[in-house]
Amino acid sequence: MKLSDSTVSRLDETQRLRFERCLNKFKDVLQSANIDLDALRNLNWLGIPNELPSELRSITWQLLLEYLPCNADRQVKTLARKRQEYFEGVSQAYARGIAGLDQTIWHQIHIDVPRTNPGTILYQCETTQQCLERVLYVWAIRHPASGYVQGINDLVTPFFQVFLSFYIENYDTSCLPKNVLDVIEADSFWCLSKLLDGIQDNYTFAQPGIQRQINKLKDLINRINAPLAAHLQKEGVEYLQFAFRWMNCLLMREMSLKHTIRMWDTYLAERSDGFSVFHLYVCVAFLDKWSDELKTRDFQGIMMFLQSLPTAKWKEQDIELLLSEAYRLKSLYHEAPNHLSRV
Incomplete structure (x- = not known):
């Protein structure tokens, strides 16, 4: 695996060296006779740059899902x-x-x-x-x-x-x-x-996994952004009305496929609960991001805004910020029963 000629041709020397170092870190892990999944997760959490060879993400995802053996x-x-x-x-x-x-x-x-x-x-x-x-x-x-x-x-x-x-x-x-x-x-x-x-109870009868996730989302917003929670309650907004799709489709209807793939780099690095626990905190960070806008709107305005969020022009930096905020929130609130007893 190496950077393609077309990729190299559009990079300056500093960029080329940076991406080559990144690629070499992945290669050092992947070329082992027994691949260290923890080391691979640490690399993958930060995302696989699009400048690296396409086959790298394919191999890495299969390993992190434990479809492809480490041996x-x-x-x-x-x-x-x-x-x-x-x-x-x-x-x-x-x-x-x-x-x-x-x-x-x-x-x-x-x-x-x-x-x-x-x-x-x-x-x-x-x-x-x-x-x-x-x-x-x-x-x-x-x-x-x-x-x-x-x-x-x-x-x-x-x-x-x-x-x-x-x-x-x-x-x-x-x-x-x-x-x-x-x-x-x-x-x-x-x-x-x-x-x-890992998330099959999202799709069994009555979709209990999604119901739990939505209840946890509501609890978390109550804790971290009480003014937003109070405004949604005052306007009669039920979290099920907008968050069901976020959980059912893992925010894929709200993001471009390119950005979804970047998010999944991190989800897959979060061990077995990336698509459940970490995704929950991504949704919390996502809703909190729109707080100022939502608090100016009535019920109809809130629902229209949440059904057509302005993410079309998002850049990868926006995804990185979202993931970083989700990580911060998870670090603060997950498995902290005295701080957030119901989550």
Whole structure:
């Protein structure tokens, strides 16, 4: 792995040396016969710069999700076995074609997939949509306690895009051979499964995990920003009305996919609770950020603002500040029962 010629050509000498040092730190960890996950988490928490080779994030995410073994000798065989297991699952599920699928599950997935990232050409491509449909359908039938729930379609896209970038930079799936697309699809399935294993009660009946997260969000805002909490209460705003989507889709509807991928670098570095506990504190920091604006609005204005937040022009620095504030809040309030007894 090295910086691409096109990347080097647009960097000055100071920038080039900085990114090369960063890349070398990752390589020092990844080239070990037994990869030190703690060291990898420490590097990944700060994010993988876009200037580094695309395959770096793909490999790192698979390791941090414990899909790819830390032992280098086991990696090739494990990936081959897991990919084959997925292919066999697809063959079994689709043995009688579309007509043989559970029509209720498949119909909802078939409706939702074209709505996923509608402004992005990659996700309007038929080949991509078929890959995502298979991933979501096979996951749903393997997890009958929850089945398919709207929102899960969003969660597969960062994996698909990151793993696709291992092979191509322009995200044109039409130029990829089928065997490569199959690998991307299988890896996306297993990594989505790993993520959802940690937050599955977000998607079981009545979605109790999300209900708990929303209650914790409300409690935290009461503690850290009482004036905002009081204003929301006065205007009759229920947290469920806006925060359900934040928890169900992990803020993906509020952020660009590029920024979601940067956030997930940190979430994956937060061990098993990145997509639950740390995400909660990201939502707290996110709501608190808009406090001054929200306190000037009535119920209708608050809801309209929260449903269309002005994040379209956010830069990576805005994401870094959000993650840093979430880390600060988590350090202060999480596992501090005397300070915040209900969280």
